[in-house]
Structure formats: C-alpha cells, structure tokens
Amino acid sequence: MLAAGAASAVRTGPWPKEKAWAWYDAHPWIRGVNFVPSDCVNFVDQWQEHGFEQRFATAERELALAAETGFNTVRLFLQFEVWLYEREGFLARFDRYLGACEKHGIRAIVVLFNDCAPSKENFFLKRMGDQSKVYKELGIRARSPHTGGKDVGYNILDMPKHAAKLYEMAEEIMRLHAHDSSRSGGRWIPTSRLRRTSSGRSGAGRSTWRRTWPPRGRTS
Numbered sequence: 001m002l003a004a005g006a007a008s009a010v011r012t013g014p015w016p017k018e019k020a021w022a023w024y025d026a027h028p029w030i031r032g033v034n035f036v037p038s039d040c041v042n043f044v045d046q047w048q049e050h051g052f053e054q055r056f057a058t059a060e061r062e063l064a065l066a067a068e069t070g071f072n073t074v075r076l077f078l079q080f081e082v083w084l085y086e087r088e089g090f091l092a093r094f095d096r097y098l099g100a101c102e103k104h105g106i107r108a109i110v111v112l113f114n115d116c117a118p119s120k121e122n123f124f125l126k127r128m129g130d131q132s133k134v135y136k137e138l139g140i141r142a143r144s145p146h147t148g149g150k151d152v153g154y155n156i157l158d159m160p161k162h163a164a165k166l167y168e169m170a171e172e173i174m175r176l177h178a179h180d181s182s183r184s185g186g187r188w189i190p191t192s193r194l195r196r197t198s199s200g201r202s203g204a205g206r207s208t209w210r211r212t213w214p215p216r217g218r219t220s
Contacts, residue, residue: 032075035059078111
C-alpha cells in the first residue's frame with residue numbers, strides 16, 4: 001500500500017504496525033466493490049474520450065446506487081494506454097470520477113498497476129475507440145485474463161520502454177492528487193499500487209515489483 005499523500009515525501013519505508021492500526025481505526029469500515037460502469041466493455045471504455053459522457057452518466061447513477069446500498073468505497077482500475085494517448089483528457093476525467101465519488105460519500109482505492117495479465121501471445125497494447133469494434137478487428141473476444149493460456153502473464157512492466165512511462169503515469173497521478181488523501185475525508189484512501197503479484201498463471205515471479213517501486217533514486 002502506498003499513501004497518495006506521500007508522493008513528494010522522502011521514502012521512509014512501511015508504517016509501523018501501530019500507526020497503520022491508528023489510521024484504520026480512525027476510518028469507517030471499508031465496504032467496497034471493484035467499479036466499472038455496466039456499459040463499459042473494458043477499462044479503456046471507462047476512461048477514454050470516445051463515449052465518455054455516456055459512460056460517466058452511467059457511472060453517476062451506479063455510484064448513487066452503490067451509496068444507497070451501503071458501500072462507501074470503490075476500487076478504480078486506471079488504464080495506462082488512455083493516459084499514454086490522451087494524457088490531459090484522462091487526468092481531467094479521472095478527477096471527475098473522484099468528484100463523482102465524493103458527491104456520493106464514496107472514497108476510491110486507485111489501482112496503478114494491475115498484474116491480472118494474459119499470456120504474452122494474447123497481450124496487446126490497447127487501442128482507443130469503439131472497443132467492440134477493436135476486439136472484432138483483432139479477431140479476439142473480451143474475456144477475463146484469469147482464463148486461458150498456459151504461460152506466465154505478460155504486462156506493460158515487461159516492456160522496458162513502456163514500463164518507464166507507466167512509472168511516470170503513477171508518479172504524476174500521485175503528485176497531482178497528493179492532497180486527496182491527506183485532507184480530512186479525502187477523496188481516496190491508500191492506493192493499491194499493485195493488484196496481485198500472482199493471479200493464477202499470471203504474475204509468477206513478479207514479487208520483485210513491490211521492491212522496485214519507486215525506481216531507484218525516486219521518492220515515494
């Protein structure tokens with residue numbers, strides 16, 4: 001776990017157990033779900049400019065329903081390729097999501113790295129646009145990375161050129177939203193910096209990622 005408010009601080013290592021429990025005891029019990037609007041094909045659909053207003057309207061309704069049901073937290077999975085190709089728009093849309101969550105009394109757990117990955121043969125950099133058409137053009141179908149494939153999962157962090165950019169994305173988001181967890185009732189709670197180091201066949205041998213964030217010489 002990596003607190004968003006620590007983005008500009010000198011790295012000091014994990015919190016002592018007592019400090020972690022003090023933080024936890026000062027907050028209500030976390031009741032949450034993984035959140036993707038019901039009309040999104042994937043995370044690209046959730047964050048890209050194409051069709052965003054329609055998807056965001058769905059998100060607003062479903063966040064209201066989540067709050068009404070009793071949830072106070074949602075987990076948001078960020079999509080690296082949307083940041084890569086639509087950087088400024090992505091950051092603005094992410095901020096709107098945090099605002100929508102706040103409006104309904106919901107805080108976000110933000111996933112910066114997601115290791116639920118397909119095998120290398122099934123991996124591809126996501127493309128922008130109508131996702132149903134993208135999948136059709138590629139001759140594949142949308143499916144969970146937990147299924148199919150016999151090899152170790154393949155991820156953006158297995159691509160050195162893009163891995164550096166992914167770290168850049170994470171640092172930018174942490175820097176821009178450092179205040180969101182430090183203020184009282186902030187819009188997000190400590191960030192899920194890496195979701196799973198192993199997920200079935202994916203992620204084997206990735207435990208070193210936990211020890212390499214941030215890259216040497218950077219702060220966390």
